[in-house]
Amino acid sequence: MTPLAGSVALNLALGFSIISIVSLSIYTSNNDERINLLGHRSALASSFLVFLSTFVLSYQLMISNFDIDYVARYTSFETPTMYKISALWAGQSGSLLFWLFILSIFSVIVILQNQAKHHKLMPWIIISISVVQIFFLVLTNFITNPFKPTDTDFVIQNGNGLNPLLQNLTMAIHPPTLYLGYVGLTVPFAFAFSALVNKDLGSLWIKSIRRWTLISWLFLSIGIILGGWWAYQELGWGGYWAWDPVENASFMPWLTLTAFLHSIIIQEKSGMLRFWNMILIFITFTLTIFGTFLTRSGVMSSVHSFTESSLGPVFLSFVFFLLIVSFALIYIRKDHLKSAKKIESFASREGGFLLNNVIFVVLCFAVFWGTIFPVVSEAVRGTKITVGAPFFNQINTPIGLILLGLTGVGPLLAWRKTSNEKIKNNFFLPTLIGGILFIILMALGYDAYVVISFSLCLFVIIAIYMEFYKGAKSRIVRFNESFFVALYKIISKNRSRYGGYIVHVGIVLMFVGFTGNAFDIEKEFGLKKGSSEFVGDYEFLLTDITEEERPNHYAWISHIRLLDSQGNIVEDLYPEKRVYFHENPDINKRQPHSEIDIHSTMNLDIYSIFSAIDANGTAFLKIMINPLVKWVWIGGYVLVLGTMIALWPRKEL
Numbered sequence: 001m002t003p004l005a006g007s008v009a010l011n012l013a014l015g016f017s018i019i020s021i022v023s024l025s026i027y028t029s030n031n032d033e034r035i036n037l038l039g040h041r042s043a044l045a046s047s048f049l050v051f052l053s054t055f056v057l058s059y060q061l062m063i064s065n066f067d068i069d070y071v072a073r074y075t076s077f078e079t080p081t082m083y084k085i086s087a088l089w090a091g092q093s094g095s096l097l098f099w100l101f102i103l104s105i106f107s108v109i110v111i112l113q114n115q116a117k118h119h120k121l122m123p124w125i126i127i128s129i130s131v132v133q134i135f136f137l138v139l140t141n142f143i144t145n146p147f148k149p150t151d152t153d154f155v156i157q158n159g160n161g162l163n164p165l166l167q168n169l170t171m172a173i174h175p176p177t178l179y180l181g182y183v184g185l186t187v188p189f190a191f192a193f194s195a196l197v198n199k200d201l202g203s204l205w206i207k208s209i210r211r212w213t214l215i216s217w218l219f220l221s222i223g224i225i226l227g228g229w230w231a232y233q234e235l236g237w238g239g240y241w242a243w244d245p246v247e248n249a250s251f252m253p254w255l256t257l258t259a260f261l262h263s264i265i266i267q268e269k270s271g272m273l274r275f276w277n278m279i280l281i282f283i284t285f286t287l288t289i290f291g292t293f294l295t296r297s298g299v300m301s302s303v304h305s306f307t308e309s310s311l312g313p314v315f316l317s318f319v320f321f322l323l324i325v326s327f328a329l330i331y332i333r334k335d336h337l338k339s340a341k342k343i344e345s346f347a348s349r350e351g352g353f354l355l356n357n358v359i360f361v362v363l364c365f366a367v368f369w370g371t372i373f374p375v376v377s378e379a380v381r382g383t384k385i386t387v388g389a390p391f392f393n394q395i396n397t398p399i400g401l402i403l404l405g406l407t408g409v410g411p412l413l414a415w416r417k418t419s420n421e422k423i424k425n426n427f428f429l430p431t432l433i434g435g436i437l438f439i440i441l442m443a444l445g446y447d448a449y450v451v452i453s454f455s456l457c458l459f460v461i462i463a464i465y466m467e468f469y470k471g472a473k474s475r476i477v478r479f480n481e482s483f484f485v486a487l488y489k490i491i492s493k494n495r496s497r498y499g500g501y502i503v504h505v506g507i508v509l510m511f512v513g514f515t516g517n518a519f520d521i522e523k524e525f526g527l528k529k530g531s532s533e534f535v536g537d538y539e540f541l542l543t544d545i546t547e548e549e550r551p552n553h554y555a556w557i558s559h560i561r562l563l564d565s566q567g568n569i570v571e572d573l574y575p576e577k578r579v580y581f582h583e584n585p586d587i588n589k590r591q592p593h594s595e596i597d598i599h600s601t602m603n604l605d606i607y608s609i610f611s612a613i614d615a616n617g618t619a620f621l622k623i624m625i626n627p628l629v630k631w632v633w634i635g636g637y638v639l640v641l642g643t644m645i646a647l648w649p650r651k652e653l
Contacts, residue, residue: 003068006056007147009049010097014137016046017130024123036123040111043126046133047104054101057094057146061087066156069148070094076161078552083162086172090162092311093146095175099292100136102176102183107133110187118208124194132186135318143311161552164580164593168234174226178250181220182288185253187212189285192278196329201274201336206264211647217261218643220254225636236594238522238607238624240632243392248371249291252364256284259360262353269415270350275330275337276357282326287364290319294371345417352410359406363399367392401452404511407504408460411467429466434459453515457508464501464508471498491645499646506639509631516604516628524611526618532563535623538570538606539563545619553580555595558610558619562599573597575610575621605629 023039026032057070061084066072074087074094089095107129114122140146150156165171188209195205227247228240241247260280263273293315330337343350370387377385412418412426438455468487471494475486491498523535532541544559560573576595584590599606607624614620 003056003060003065003147003149006053006060007145009053009056010137010141010145010147013046013049013053014134014141016042016049017134017137020046021127021130021134024127028123039123039126040115043130044108044111046130046137047108050097050100050104050133050137054088054097057097058085058088060147061085064159066159067150068146069150070146072150072156072159074160074162076159076552079159079162080167080552082169082172083167086166086175087162089175089179090166093140093144093148095179096136096144097140097146098176099179099183100133100140102179103129103133103136103186106184106187110190114208118204120198120200121191121194121205121208124197125190128190128193129186139311139314143314160589161581164553164578164591165234167552168230170226170230170233174223174230177219177226178223181216181218181223181250182253182291184212184216184219185257185285185288188216188281192281193326193329196278196333199333199336201333203268203271206268206277210264213257213261213264214643214647217254217257218640218647220250220257221636221639221643224250224254225633225639229633232629233596233598236596236609238520238609238622238626239517240629243367243370243389245294245371248367249294252367252371253284253287253291255360255364255367256280256287259357260284262360263357266350266353270341272339272341272343272350273354274339275334278330278337279327280357280361282322282330286319286322286326289315289322293319347413347418347423349410349413349415349418352406352413356403356406356410359399359403363396363403366395366399370395397449400511401449401456404453404456404460404508407507408456408463411463411501426466430459430462433462447518450515450518453511457511457515460504460508464504467501468498495648496646499642499644499648502642502645503639504642506635506637506642509635509638511635513628513630513632513635516626516631519627521625522622524620524622526614526620528616528618533621533623536625537565538625539565539567540608540621540623542619542621543572545613545617553578553593555579556610556613556619558621560597560608560621562606571599573599573606573608575608577610577613600630602630603627 020039020042023035023042027036027039057068060068060071061075062081064071064075064077064084070091070093071087074090075084079087087094089098107126110129111122111126114125118125191205191209191212195201224247227250231242232238232240257280260277263277263280266273267277293312343354345351346355370392373387374385377383408430412423412430414422418426434455437458438451441451441454468490471490472483472486475481475489476483479486481489521536523533525533527533527540527542529542529545532539534540539562541561541563542558543561546557546559548555548557556577557574558576560575562570562573564570575597578593578595580591580593581589594609594611596610597608599608604625604627607626609622609624611620611622
């Protein structure tokens with residue numbers, strides 16, 4: 001299919017989206033079902049045209065049609081097929097089209113899934129989704145068209161190729177996963193907006209979006225974890241989180257969405273926090289658009305941002321539009337958002353959830369302010385002040401520890417009000433065991449952060465274990481089942497509750513990994529063949545340096561023998577120094593890259609980086625010993641498992 005077909009499809013998609021909005025707006029006034037049907041079909045037509053446009057661009061990337069500027073910029077003949085596919089979201093115009101593609105999929109699902117129900121809500125749901133679609137269609141049609149021809153008067157022999165940092169399997173998966181989380185939040189936003197317009201502010205819209213919200217949270221979580229894994233494996237600095245603006249852009253909506261998932265439990269159970277929940281879902285969705293502003297505007301530098309543009313003001317305008325319209329509607333409907341009940345006691349699960357929410361929002365604001373402060377400073381004072389990881393760690397670490405503690409406190413509290421007797425009984429064992437570990441670690445002289453973090457982790461694990469134990473014990477007494485059968489059945493009969501507890505276990509395990517940062521060791525040195533260097537309890541012997549010509553890069557491979565303190569061979573490491581596009585006559589277009597190698601155990605990672613090689617054959621290496629890192633990834637697996645259990649359809653037993 002020709003590029004023209006893709007461009008025309010985008011034009012037509014914009015037209016059908018406008019028709020859909022106009023038709024459904026008219027329908028809300030006259031209730032003419034023919035107009036309603038036109039609106040639905042126009043929305044579906046717009047989505048299918050976006051599908052067509054995305055397919056056309058993907059095809060052009062696969063056949064290396066360098067007559068298209070986007071294809072020439074992000075692929076080459078040497079680019080592996082898999083990365084030609086991932087080039088779809090590697091650049092600005094392609095990523096915006098991909099965003100639009102996912103949104104169109106969700107739009108079709110929502111329309112087909114709800115066309116026989118929610119008659120009152122559906123027109124404004126489709127209108128809300130279509131407004132977001134129009135925004136991205138305007139961008140892809142008029143501002144950053146992915147089918148723009150290459151601006152040359154000669155035939156391009158080869159494209160620029162994909163950035164070496166993006167030629168990584170994780171990076172082929174991470175952006176789509178994150179986009180699924182981002183874009184999926186359009187649906188809860190649309191339901192909330194429609195509920196406000198229609199004054200239908202009971203639990204219906206909450207029940208309708210529960211799975212959508214949880215799925216979006218799952219994909220957002222996976223996307224963040226994969227991003228950390230990619231940074232750890234590919235960027236060569238030995239860490240997985242640096243409070244980079246792009247990292248923060250994904251973290252902020254995750255925080256507010258997590259708060260929303262906790263708070264809607266209270267609304268469903270007690271009819272409270274209606275006003276608060278509306279604010280949370282609108283802020284969460286707006287933060288996804290703001291996150292795109294951060295990644296695509298070029299206003300802030302980031303190791304995760306591979307494109308720059310002038311789209312910042314456009315995105316920022318849309319952010320303000322969403323905020324003004326949403327909060328204006330909340331204000332108009334404020335009387336309908338009043339809760340019928342109030343929290344009886346802060347020593348209750350409702351009180352714990354509310355405090356949890358407040359802490360999440362405070363943490364989000366701290367991240368937000370730290371992220372935008374350099375831009376604000378430059379606008380006000382004319383100088384850009386860098387806000388680095390030390391600032392974020394200093395502010396957010398105590399907040400994070402409070403959240404960790406609340407993860408364990410919540411399950412120990414009862415609904416409505418917790419009696420003093422129940423507080424004593426529920427808190428005794430977790431507090432005792434956590435306190436014992438606290439005393440032991442203090443006596444051993446560990447840092448305060450390490451002591452508090454590990455003690456809280458143990459406190460939370462014991463608290464969650466008690467919830468599983470009490471639930472299983474009740475079934476054992478009642479049905480005379482074995483412990484494991486009882487455990488399986490309580491999880492199966494209440495998947496959302498116990499799936500949530502498993503998610504909390506995953507968070508605890510990740511905190512164990514985070515705490516390991518306090519024990520990191522790092523050393524840089526140069527080695528000649530046959531020489532060695534000690535780092536911590538390990539010896540690093542350079543046995544050889546080899547060279548290899550590969551299809552899209554040239555590599556120097558260092559052969560490092562890792563020995564323990566007794567001189568026993570632990571493993572051979574092979575970190576590489578690569579030069580991509582090494583055959584390019586323009587030396588400035590050659591791209592050096594360090595490919596790391598890691599020896600990983602449950603206790604620690606030994607992280608090796610081949611930084612450079614000089615004319616004398618000296619290899620310059622950087623070694624990092626990172627304790628407990630694997631627990632971050634294990635915690636991520638457990639988090640995903642818990643979410644999948646919560647999402648799994650309930651089965652009666």
